[in-house]
Amino acid sequence: MADSTAQPVALITGGSRGVGRGIVEAFHRAGYRVATCGRRPPEGEIPASFHTCDVRDPDQVDALVAAVVSVHGRLDVLVNNAGGSPMADAATASPRFSEAIVRLNLLAPLHCAQAANRVMQTQPEGGCIVSVASVSAIRPSPGTAAYGAAKAGLLNLTSSLAVEWAPKVRVNAVTAGPILTEQAALHYGDAAGQAAVAATIPAGRLGLPDDVAQACLWLCSDAASWVSGASLLVHGGGEAPAFLAAAREG
Numbered sequence: 485m486a487d488s489t490a491q492p493v494a495l496i497t498g499g500s501r502g503v504g505r506g507i508v509e510a511f512h513r514a515g516y517r518v519a520t521c522g523r524r525p526p527e528g529e530i531p532a533s534f535h536t537c538d539v540r541d542p543d544q545v546d547a548l549v550a551a552v553v554s555v556h557g558r559l560d561v562l563v564n565n566a567g568g569s570p571m572a573d574a575a576t577a578s579p580r581f582s583e584a585i586v587r588l589n590l591l592a593p594l595h596c597a598q599a600a601n602r603v604m605q606t607q608p609e610g611g612c613i614v615s616v617a618s619v620s621a622i623r624p625s626p627g628t629a630a631y632g633a634a635k636a637g638l639l640n641l642t643s644s645l646a647v648e649w650a651p652k653v654r655v656n657a658v659t660a661g662p663i664l665t666e667q668a669a670l671h672y673g674d675a676a677g678q679a680a681v682a683a684t685i686p687a688g689r690l691g692l693p694d695d696v697a698q699a700c701l702w703l704c705s706d707a708a709s710w711v712s713g714a715s716l717l718v719h720g721g722g723e724a725p726a727f728l729a730a731a732r733e734g
Contacts (some may be wrong), residue, residue, distance in 0.1 A: 492578040493556040494704075495549070497596060498566030499541050500526035502665035504694025504718055505618065507563055507700055508532045514701055516561070519552045519663075535717045539592040540565050549599040558607060561704045562592035562600040563637075564615040569631035572672070589634035594641060601649050610652035612704040616696060619719050628639045639715050646713030654712040656703045661719025664690040686721030 492515070499508040499520030512518050513533035520530065521537040537548040554558055567589045572581060593615050604611030616633045625632025639657055646655040655664060662672065662681055668690070672678045682689050699718045702708055 491515060491517045492560035493517045493519065493522070493552065493558050494561035494563065495552050495559060495567055495596075495600065496532070496563045497521055497537075497592075498598055499532060501525070501610050502533070503584065503660070503663055503666060503693045503696050504565040505530060507565055507616075507697040510694060510697035511561070511563075517556050519556065519647050521548055522534045522566070528693055539596055540587045542595045545592075545595045549596075551601060553603055558612050559600055559603045560607075560609065561575065562596060562611070562613045564596055567635075568590060569615065569628045570573065570626045571603070572630075573627070574629040585630040586634045586637075589631055590637045591639070593659065597641075597645060599657070601645075603715075604653045605649070607652075610654070612692060613645070613653060614700045614703050615655075615657045616700075617657045618641075619661045619717075619722070621659060623723075642715065643713040650712060654703075654708075655717045656708075656711060656713070658696055658699045658703070659715045659717050659719065660691065660696050661717075661722070663696065664691050664692055684723050685719070687690055688725060689720065691718065691720060 492621055494511045494516040496504055496507050496511065496518060498504040498516055500522045508518050508520050510532055518532035519535060521535045521539065523536065523538050525534055535548050535551055537544045546621055549559065553585035569585050597613050600611065600613060606619045617638050620628060621635035621639050642655050642657040649655060672681045678690060696718055699716050703716065704709060
């Protein structure tokens with residue numbers, strides 16, 4: 485029987501659905517022992533141990549990482565995936581709302597990274613941390629201004645931690661474009677709206693959770709052993725400049 489302790493261990497936050505679930509499944513297929521967390525248990529089975537945790541609470545995060553290490557004996561990878569934001573008008577968004585968005589999308593990844601780093605620094609092999617960011621961090625984000633600002637902060641945090649925690653721990657980010665998940669309708673509308681959004685992307689389609697997952701896997705692999713402090717764009721080529729369409733229509 486193979487020694488399961490030789491298998492690397494990955495913790496994926498927010499892995500119950502959407503992009504997170506895709507990342508969980510990809511790391512499982514790649515031979516990792518996978519743990520995930522969320523405020524509510526997943527619907528149906530997932531190939532991971534599940535831990536109830538609100539990643540905005542540093543004490544719960546510390547307990548989460550301790551539990552994962554207690555069960556699996558090590559922690560090789562952290563993927564900060566938990567995040568998101570509903571639409572909100574920046575002119576009228578309440579301070580409480582904006583603070584909650586920043587806590588979830590910037591401070592929570594920091595808390596998780598700190599807890600993971602404390603474990604990884606003690607391991608001979610170190611570890612890898614990947615944070616799932618968004619193109620909202622690198623372009624205007626109307627309707628989700630606090631989210632875009634938090635994700636922009638996450639990119640800076642990534643590069644800073646990569647310097648502070650080297651050489652034991654590599655820290656990178658995946659900057660994801662529009663992804664087709666079960667919640668896509670909240671941002672892109674019905675099937676017609678989603679098709680219209682896809683038409684603005686050079687690749688001709690919305691991304692899939694596995695597109696993000698494969699990028700995370702690569703960043704945590706030996707093939708990326710000299711990649712740290714990077715933001716990998718996973719956005720199908722970005723967005724065609726609006727002036728091109730305007731010029732054609734003019």
